[in-house]
Every structure is written in structure tokens, then in C-alpha cells.
Amino acid sequence: MIIAIDGPSGAGKSTLGKMLAKELGLFYLDTGAMYRAAGLAVLKAGANLDDKEKIVEITKNSVIKFEASPLEQSQRIFLNGSDVTDEIRSSEVSHAASVISTIPEVRRILVERQREIGKSAEKGCVLDGRDIGSVVFPDADFKFFLTAKPETRAQRRYEENLKRGDKTTYEQTLHEIKERDLRDSSRLDSPLKVAEGSITLDTSEMNLEEVFQEMLRIIRSKLNQTDFASAKEDNSKASVNS
Numbered sequence: 260m261i262i263a264i265d266g267p268s269g270a271g272k273s274t275l276g277k278m279l280a281k282e283l284g285l286f287y288l289d290t291g292a293m294y295r296a297a298g299l300a301v302l303k304a305g306a307n308l309d310d311k312e313k314i315v316e317i318t319k320n321s322v323i324k325f326e327a328s329p330l331e332q333s334q335r336i337f338l339n340g341s342d343v344t345d346e347i348r349s350s351e352v353s354h355a356a357s358v359i360s361t362i363p364e365v366r367r368i369l370v371e372r373q374r375e376i377g378k379s380a381e382k383g384c385v386l387d388g389r390d391i392g393s394v395v396f397p398d399a400d401f402k403f404f405l406t407a408k409p410e411t412r413a414q415r416r417y418e419e420n421l422k423r424g425d426k427t428t429y430e431q432t433l434h435e436i437k438e439r440d441l442r443d444s445s446r447l448d449s450p451l452k453v454a455e456g457s458i459t460l461d462t463s464e465m466n467l468e469e470v471f472q473e474m475l476r477i478i479r480s481k482l483n484q485t486d487f488a489s490a491k492e493d494n495s496k497a498s499v500n501s
């Protein structure tokens with residue numbers, strides 16, 4: 260089973276993606292973390308963010324791995340063998356990730372890896388990003404588009420940053436969110452958009468638990484219908500055969 264969750268930054272995609280994956284026993288893949296890790300690799304190499312050729316080469320050669328961390332009940336992200344889980348969340352890396360994600364060749368490399376991870380997950384995978392339902396897995400079993408007002412998303416990001424000890428102000432966070440929204444939705448290759456067949460949830464006025472329950476309700480009601488339909492089909496086959 261593949262569950263795609265797309266939407267702008269700060270809409271709650273990764274928190275909800277993790278919650279759904281845990282509840283349903285699926286693997287969780289944060290595709291934004293892959294763009295962030297590649298962005299960090301570019302910064303570490305001292306490459307210029309205008310140097311597309313170099314960026315593509317660095318992305319091709321970067322080994323990005325996810326490992327479950329049972330202690331924290333979360334995942335750690337490794338870039339070329341080093342744990343970069345915290346480092347990829349800085350404003351500098353957010354900016355680099357957003358810039359490099361506009362390069363089609365970078366997207367091609369990372370999308371290929373995302374499909375491999377998604378397909379190899381034993382019971383299925385929840386992926387969150389910007390183009391999961393439109394490009395990576397257009398045939399996903401479930402497609403969600405999570406969104407919220409920029410001010411709400413900025414407030415959530417600001418609080419997360421504070422917890423991590425990042426001293427960026429709310430105003431700066433809002434400015435960065437708006438800038439990234441514009442870049443993510445106006446780029447030519449795979450812009451952020453509502454994929455065909457997606458269910459849009461505006462989380463501005465909902466808390467995490469409410470959004471989670473709503474997503475679960477949607478998933479379970481479709482799964483029950485499918486079970487019912489296949490049970491009916493099995494029954495009719497059984498009666499034809501008997």
C-alpha cells in the first residue's frame with residue numbers, strides 16, 4: 260500500500276506521515292529530507308548554488324540512508340555515513356534544498372531512489388513531499404494534500420525551531436515559508452500542486468489528532484469498501500464454481 264502526502268512546508272505532513280505509518284505498520288519516507296541531505300552535501304562541498312552541473316554530480320554521488328531509531332521511535336538520516344538528522348533542519352539547508360529541488364536532473368535522481376524505497380517496503384510506505392501523488396507514485400492507493408494558512412504554518416515551524424534552539428524570529432520564519440511556497444509552486448519541474456485524485460485537508464483550524472483521525476477514517480472506510488467488494492467477488496466466484 261502506498262500513501263502519498265503532499266503539501267507546503269509546515270502543514271504537518273511529516274508528523275502525520277509518521278503517525279499513519281506507525282498505526283498501519285508501514286515504512287515512512289520523508290522525501291524532503293532527501294532534498295535536504297543533498298542540499299547539505301552541496302553546502303559541505305562548498306559548491307555554488309548556481310552551479311547546476313556540480314550539484315547534479317554531488318547528488319548522484321551522495322549516499323542517503325534512513326535508519327530506524329527505536330529509542331526515539333523515529334528515524335535518523337545519514338549522508339555518506341554521517342548522521343545529519345539535526346543538521347538538515349537549519350535555515351541554510353532549507354534554502355539550499357529548495358534551490359536544488361528546482362533542478363530536473365536532481366529530481367530525477369531522487370525520485371528514482373524514492374520509488375525504489377517505496378516499492379521495496381514490505382507492507383507498504385507512507386511518503387511525504389511535494390510531488391508524491393503527481394510524479395513519484397501517481398497510482399498511490401491514497402493521496403492527501405495537507406495545507407494550512409502561511410501564518411499558521413510559520414507559527415508551527417517557529418515553535419519547532421525554538422525547541423531545537425534555533426533563534427530565528429516568527430517574522431523571519433514567515434518570510435522564509437512564503438519564499439519557499441513561491442519557489443516550490445512556481446518551478447517548472449514537478450511544481451507543488453494538488454495531484455489528481457487527492458483529498459485536500461486544510462489543517463489551519465484542526466489539531467494534529469483531529470487531522471490524524473480524519474486521515475485514518477478516510478483510509479479505513481476505503482479499505483473496508485475494498486474488503487467488502489473483494490469478499491463479494493469471492494462469494495460470487497464460489498457460487499459459480501459450486
Ligand code: DC
Nearest residue numbers: 268290291294356357360388389390
Ligand atoms: O518538506 P521539506 O520542507 O523538508 O522539503 C525541503 C525542500 O525540498 C522544499 O523546499 C521542497 C523540496 N521538496 C521537493 O521539491 N519535493 C519533494 N518531494 C520534497 C521536498
